[in-house]
Amino acid sequence: MEEGMTYEKAYKELEQITTEIENESITVxxxxxxxxxxxxxxxxxxxxxxxxxxxxxxITSQSDSQISAK
Incomplete structure (x- = not known):
């Protein structure tokens, strides 16, 4: 995966590909x-x-441990 890729960018690209396939706007x-x-x-x-x-x-486990220790 290219550097700088985020979840949001990947998800958006995935949605675009899905739309292209569903709309049959890409060639075989x-x-x-x-x-x-x-x-x-x-x-x-x-x-x-x-x-x-x-x-x-x-994080929640650490939080729980800190609360239990008090």
Whole structure:
């Protein structure tokens, strides 16, 4: 994935690809490339969500530990 890619940018590009495929506005010649790119974007978004979930769980766990220690 290119540097500087964010979840929001990836999601927007994924929406655009989905719309193009649904509207049949792309040719068969580029369909495989679009599907490949969509697959990369989905994996990128999943990883970002997993990472955010882990970070949130870590923060809430630390918070819970601090509250229990008081």
């Amino acid at each position: 010649d580029v369909l495989a490339d679009k599907v490949r790119r969509a697959s990369e974007l989905v994996e990128f978004c999943r990883e970002k969500l997993r990472s955010a979930e882990l970070e949130i769980n870590k």
